[in-house]
Amino acid sequence: MCGIVGVCGISRARPTEASTLRAMLGMIRHRGPDQFGIYLDDWAALGNARLSIIDLKTGQQPISNEDGSLWIVFNGEVFNHVELRQELEARGHRFSTTSDTETVLLAYEEYGPACLSKFNGQFAIAIWDTRRRSLFLGRDRLGVRPLFYTRTGDTLIFGSEIKALLAYPGIQAELDPLAMDQIFTYWSPLSPRSCFEGIHELPPGHFMRLEDGRIRIEPYWELRFPEEGSLPLRTKGEYADELRDLLIDATQVRLRADVPVGAYLSGGLDSSTIAAIIRHHTASPLETFSISFGDPGFDESEYQTQMARHLGTQHHVVHASHADIGRVFPEVVWHAEIPILRTSPAPMFLLSKLVRDKQFKVVLTGEGADEFLAGYDLFKEAKIRRFWAARPDSTFRPGLFNRIYPWISGLARGGGSYASAFFGMGLEETGSPDYSHSIRWRTTARTKRFFSEDLAERIGVAMAAEGHGLAYPSGFGQWDPLHRAQYLEISVFLSQYLLSSQSDRMAMGHSVEGRFPFLDYRMVEFCNRLPPTLKLRGLTEKFLLKEISREWLPPAITDRPKQPFRAPIHRAFFNDTPPDYLEELLSPGAVRASGCFNPVAVDHLVAKLKLGQGLSETEDMALAGIISTQLVERQFVSGFRPSPPLDESDDVKTVLRQGASTEEQPCP
Structure with missing residues (x-):
């Protein structure tokens, strides 16, 4: 796992100094602190910060093909690289390393952009073709690994994180009003938007080609479901056997690493199943990692301990108190690079620190099962x-x-009158494409009442010009209602929020790579073809997964009700030891200066908390959103401070070609 950066002239040569790449890489050294690499020529500059996991000795980037005409920097893993390597060798390619990075490069040389469909993995790729003066960027199907880009004049700048782009001379961050509206509705901006004006993400399942002065972005994979009633007739046992075999293989290939691999253990069905497969179907030693909460309303440590004993793992636990969550929240926002309406990323940040402290770089987790096998209460609610x-x-x-x-x-x-009033909003609008999510989005959108008049006005102008941005694929209306709900949950919540703010960023903040067997593209496409009744049977979620997991798990785990992963919000900030940044950050002067919120409304919310009054769910989300937006504005807009660039003490491989800056010389 790594971080990548790059600069490329769009229609003419744009030489880049090595010092610029060193500054950009300095911003993301947490993604790959082991080694660094830079490629420079008169048109393009590529940089890599490496977290060495596969081929520790010879896998340092950038890597070239046999004749040096193609150069790659790569963030991620391609888990089927062993099989692809054999295929490429049979076609005459010769390898100089055993890394998956070189396999990716030679697959591109052999197949062009079509290579992306061959990769089973999680990745962000940048390949520079020196002959065609062509840049290729690609991102994995679901957006596990991030990739952002912007342009200034005739120059394209890209990187794994936005902060790397801000280290490029002249690039400044400004909050995007339409993105703010989307965040305070959907929990995230809608791809390709980021929360900053002019800075975009390459959407999941897409690639970019820059050639002959033109930038072209195209999809190579789409999230699809079959038309309602078109599924083939198969028995439950046949589906169960295929799910079992796929999940075992998806787990096994994600253990491919030259370093130890651990596993998260939440105490729920998904992570317990993955840990059990590692224990029963591989020879890998297993250490597991969990979060416990002091607040019993959020704590699942009883089930975590029970599962660790059942599997016989060496188990490690980090305790997340209210004060701990508030204390690390500024770091969480720095890594997330976006306002967040939940504090749930903070415990994940603490957990990844525990993993790193125990000398692990890689963990397997259960993300994706709830989305693809209908585990969330939202699906039952709909x-x-x-x-x-x-x-x-x-x-x-x-x-x-x-x-x-x-x-x-x-x-x-009130005899159920509250439930009737709340869940009855829009009840009979069953033909609405967002029927499954309308209540959640409407509830979240109430947080926008804290917006300042200026921000609300700018949002209105942006919406009049661009629309709101939520789009639906062709054939969406012919899918089963559950599949429509799953599409929205996957494309908006999973890809845009969960895999970014709560997963990649929190793990990589401590140089830890997460791997997700349930997000293996074969698993994804299989689950999308499952009959809805094998995912949600009555009100039993993840029905088929529970059936196959009984082989490995005790009934106390398979049969326990789904408990959503949550973390306390207002008590993380307003407690016996409130974080020292809070009072000033929420002061009327600071709120007025950022321009995003109404200082009077925020002051009333703070006063309510100081009086010990409880908050509604909407007010809790608003509080997290206000605090995190204030931090984003301070960290990235008004008070951005670059991290130290790479220096002579860093292990930097530098490749200079074709008239590039002589500021540095190639490594011997």
Whole structure:
């Protein structure tokens, strides 16, 4: 796992100094502190910060093909590189390393952009063709690994994180008002937008080609589901056997590494299944890692300990107190590079530190099972609402929400009138494409009442010019309702928020690579073809996964109700030891200076907390969003401070070609 950066002239030569690449790489050294590499010529500059996991001796980047006409920097892993290497050798290619990076490069040389469809992995790729003066950027199907870009004049600048782009001379960050509106609705901007004006992400499943002065972006993979009622007839046992075999293989190939590999253990079904497969179907030693909370409303340590004992793993736990979450929150935002409406990334940041402290660089986790096998309560909620919509006068049907949300206090008050009022909004609009998510998005959007008049006005102008940005694929209306809900959850929540703010960024903040068997593209495409009743049967989530997991897990894990991963919000900031940055950050003067929020409304929210009054869920989200936006504005806009650039003490491989700057000389 690594971080990459680059600069490229669009229609003419744009020589880049090595010092610029050193500054950009200095911003992301946390992604790859082991080695660094720079390639420079008169048109292009590539840089890499390496976290060495595969081919520790000869895998240092940048790497070239046999004749030196192609150069690559690469962030990620291609887990089927062993098989691809054999295929490429049979076609006459000769390798000088055993790294997957070289396999990626030679696959591109052999197949061009079509190589991306052959990769089973998580990646962001940059390849420079010195003969054609062509730059190729590619990103994995679901967006596990980030890749951002911007342009200034005739120059394209790209990198794994936005902060690397800001180290390029003349690039400055300004919050994008439309992105702010999207974040405070969907929890993230909609791809390709970032939260900063003029800075974009390469969307998941896409590649970019820069050649002959033109930039072209195209998809190579799309998230698709079959038309409703078109699935082939197969038995439950046949589907179960295929799921079991795929999941075992997806887990096994993700253990390919030249360093030890651990596993997260949340105490839930997904991570427990992955850990059990490692224990039962590989010879790999296993150490597991968990988070415990002092707040019993969020703690799952009882199940984590039970599962660790069941598997016999060496188990490690980090304790996340309210004060711990508030203390690390500025670091969390620095790595996330975006306002966040949850504090859940903070415990994940603490967990990755524990992993690194125990000398691990790689962990397997259970992300993706809830999205692709219908594990979230949101899917049940949408199913109940459709059931209720068929008899909107029913007094029994709204009561089903108590079965899926027993932890929401007061849901049954007033004889169920509260549930009826809340979940009944838009009840009969079952043909709406966002039916499954409309309540969540409407609830989140209430946080925008804290916006300043100026920001609200700028949002209105942007929306009039561009629209809101949420689009639906062709054929969406012909999919099963569950599949429509899954599409929205995967394309918006998983790809844009979860895999970024809560996963890649929090792990790589401590130089840890996460690997996700449930996101193996073969698993993804198989799950998308599963009949909905094998994912959500009645109100039983992840039905087929539970069936196959009984082979490995105790009933206390397979049969326990789904508990969403959450972390305390207002108590993380307003407690016996509030973080020292909080009072000044939320002061009327600081809020007014950032220009995003109404100082009076924020002051009322703070006063409510100081009086010890509880907050609604919307107010809790608003608080996290306000604090994190204030931090983003301070860290990246008004107070951006570059990290130290690479210096002579860093292990830097430098390749100079074709009239590049002589500031540095090639390594021997």
